[in-house]
Amino acid sequence: MIVDWPDALMGFGAGVTVSVLYFAGLAGSVRVALRSSRPAAVLLPSAVLRIGLLLAVGWLVTDGATRVWASAGYGVAFFLVRFLATLLARQPCPEDV
Template sequence: MTAIDWNAVLMGAAIGLAMSTFFFAGLAIGMRQALRRENPVVLLALSGVIRVATLLGVGWLVLGQVGPWAALGYAVAFLLTRLVATTFARIGLPARGTS
C-alpha cells in the first residue's frame, strides 16, 4: 500500500488554491470587459488561452517538481475553488455601491 505524502498534498493544494483564484478572477474580469465590447470573441479567446495555459503550466510544474500527490492536491483545490466560484455566480452578489 502506498503512503500518502500529506505535506505534498497540502503544498499542491495551497498552490492550486492560489492559481485557481487567479483563474476565476481572470474569468470574471475578462467577462466584465467582454460585455462592454461590440466584438468580445477576441478578448474572451485571449483571456481563456492565457488562463488555461497558466493553470496547466503551473500544474505541470507542480507535478514535475513536487510529485503526483502535490498534483492531486492541486487538482482538488481547483475543483473546490470552482465549486465556490460557481456557487457565488449562481446566487449573485450585490452590485457595488448598494446595500
C-alpha cells in the same frame, strides 16, 4: 497506501492560488467582453492565457506530473475553488435585488 502530505498540501496550496487567479480572470474578462463590441477578441486570448497559466503552474508544482500527491492536491483545489466560484456566481447582485 502512504499519503505524502507535504506534497499534497503544496499542490493544494498552489492549486488554490492559481485557481483563484483563474476564476478572477474569467470574471474580469467576461465583464470586459460584455461591454465590448467584439467579445471573442477578449475571451479567446484571456482563455489561452488563463489555461496556459493553470497548466504551466500545475506542471511545475507536480514536477511534470510525477508527484502523484501534489497532482491530487492541485486537482482537488481546482475543483473546490470552482465549486465556490459557481456558488458566488449564482448569488444575485445587489443591483438585481
